[in-house]
Amino acid sequence: MYKLIIVDDEPTVRYGLRHYLDWSEFGIAVAGEADDGDTGLEEVRRIRPDIVLTDVRMLNMDGITMASEIRASFPQTKIVFVSGHDDAEYLKSALQVDAVDYIFKPVNMQELRAVIERVVGTLQEEERQRALVSDMQVKLTQSMPLLREKFLMSVIRDGIAQPERVQERLQFLGLELPPEAAYWVIVVRIDDSADIVETRSERDRQLLSYAVLNVCQELIDRHMSGYAFEHQNGEYVGILRKDDALEHPEDMLFVLAEDIRGNLQKWLKLSVTIGIGEQAPRLSALPASYGQAKEAADHKWYLGKNRIITMDSLKQDEEHPNRFDQAASDRLLSALKAADPGLLSEQLGELFVQLAKNRRDGFRYARNAGLQIILLSNRLLLELNVRCPSIEDGENELLDRVFRLETIDDLHRLLESHLVQVCGQIREKRSGKSRNVIERIRAVMDTRYAENITVADIAESVYLSPTYVSLLFKQETGETVYEYLTKVRIEKAKELLRDPSRKFYEVSEAVGYSDPSHFSKIFKKHTGFTPSTYRDQVI
Secondary structure (H helix, E strand, O other): OEEEEEEOOOHHHHHHHHHOOOHHHHOEEEEEEEOOHHHHHHHHHHHOOOEEEEEOOOOOOOHHHHHHHHHHHOOOOEEEEEEOOOOHHHHHHHHHOOOOEEEEOOOOHHHHHHHHHHHHHHHHHHHHHHHHHHHHHHHHHHOHHHHHHHHHHHHHHHOOOOHHHHHHHHHHHOOOOOOOOOEEEEEEEEOOHHHHOOOOOHHHHHHHHHHHHHHHHHHHHHHOOEEEEEEEOOEEEEEEEOOOOOOOHHHHHHHHHHHHHHHHHHHHOOOEEEEEOOOEOOHHHHHHHHHHHHHHHHOHHHHOOOOEEEHHHHOOOOOOOOOOOHHHHHHHHHHHHOOOHHHHHHHHHHHHHHHHHOOOOHHHHHHHHHHHHHHHHHHHHHHOOOOOHHHHHOHHHHHHHHHHOOOHHHHHHHHHHHHHHHHHHHHHHHHOOHHHHHHHHHHHHHHHOOOOOOHHHHHHHOOOOHHHHHHHHHHHHOOOHHHHHHHHHHHHHHHHHOOOOOOHHHHHHHOOOOOHHHHHHHHHHHHOOOHHHHHHHHO
16 A cells, blocks of 8 residues: 655645545555644654645645655655645746645545546556566576676687776676786686586586586685686686785696696596686786687697696697608508508507697697598498498497597597408408308307307307407398397297197296296297297197
8 A cells, every 4th residue: 555644734624635535446545644844744754655745835844845855855755735825936846846746725536536546657657667677686686697607708708898897897797807917717628528518418417517617616716716607518717816915826726727627526527627828917818818728628639638738738849740641541551451450550550649749730630530541441341342231330420429539549549449340341351251150150049049148158159259249240140149049049939839738937948038027028029929829829
C-alpha cells in the first residue's frame, strides 16, 4: 500500500479528504494528518509517505515552504497542492517545487480521482524502473566474472584499447592491475587435451575448468599477485604482477610455475606444460609476453610434455634447416620394400632426429611430413597389391590422431607402429604363408573349442604374437578369432543337442561355456532358437 499524509489547517477539509474518497481502491492508506506545515513536515519525516496532499496557505509554515523541505529530503515523495486561492504566483511556486498537480477548492471528487490515478500511475512506473535497475544490477554482479575474463583476454590479445579509460575500467571490474607496473604472462596447457578435455561431457568440462582455475588462482595469491582465467579449452593464462618488494621475483615466478604443475598432477592427475613469457614493462605490453608464453608452450612438440618452458629454452640453430626431402623418402621406401622392420626403425629414427632440429617451420611441418609418410606407405601397399583391411579401415582414425598429437615423440611412435605393421603385411604377402597360418589357427580352435581358450593361447600354439594373430585372421577371413570360435562351438552344440540323453548344462560345458544361461543366449543369437526349442525341432 502507498502511504498518504493530508496537511490542511481546516479540520472539515481534512475530514472530507480522508473519508469521501475510497483510498484503498487506489492501493493507498491514509497514514497521517497535520494542520500546519511545521507538524506536516514532522509527520513526513516520521512516516516517509509516498504522497502528500497539502493546502497552500497555512499559518506557521505554508505548503510551498513545506514542499521545498520535503523535496530536499525525500525527492521521491509526490506532492499534490489543494487551495482555494486561484493565485498565479502560488501556481508558479508549486511548479518550482515539482508538485505533480494542483487542485482548487472546493475539491471536485472526480477531479481528485483523476489526479490520484495519475499519481499512482507515476509511482507504479517508478517502481517498475527501480525493479528493472535492481534486476540489472543483480545481473551485472552475476556476470562480473565473465566481464573480468573478457577484459583480461582482450588485454593479452590487443593490449589497452583506451588508455585514458583503463583505470576506470579496472576499478569497475575490481581488478588490481596498475597500468605502469611490470608483469609476466604464463600459459598453462593441459597435455593430451584432445583426449582429456574434449572427450568429457560439458558438465565434466566445466568442473575440470573450475578445479584447474581454483588451483592456479590459489597458488598465484599465495606466491605473487595476479589473475588466472581460461583462454580456450585446455589452455589457461596467468597474468602475474611483479612485486618489487621481493628480492628475487623471477625466482618466485618459477616456484609458482613448479607449484602449479605439481599441484595439478597431485590433486587432479593432470600433466601440464607451462610456457613463461618475458617480463612486460607495463600492462599495455602484455600481448608480447603472452605471445612468448604461448610460443614457449608450443615447443613441447620438440621438448616434451610436463615441462616448464621459457624463451631461453628455445634457442636454436636454423642456418641449415632439416627437411623430409626426396632422399629421406627414398630411404624409407627402400626399407618398406625390403620388409625389414629393423632397417625401417633405424631410417625413421634418423629422420626424426633431423626433424626435431627444424624448429623454424614449427610443428606443422613435422605433422605434414608424417602425413606424407603415411600416404607413401599406403601407396606402396596399393602398388604391391597387398590388401590389409585393418590398415584400410583405420586410415581415417590414423590421420585424425596425427592432428591430435602434441609432441614429435608421439608422432614418431605412431608412425613407427604403423610402418612396422605395413612391413609385416608386405613380408607376409611375399612369404605366401598367411593361408597356412590361418589354417593352423583354425585347427587350434577346431580341436580346443571346449577349453576356455583365448587369443593369447591360440597365438602361443602357432608361435606368433596375439596382436598379429588377430590382425591376420581378420584380414584373411573377414571375421575375428572369437567370431570363428563361436561358430565352431555352436555347430558342435547342435550335434550334441541331437542326443536327448544329454542335459543342457552338459552340452554347454562340452562346447566351452561354463554358464548355461550365457550359452543359451549365444545359441539363440546365432540360430534364432533356444537350445530346448532347437532340440524339439530336430528330434
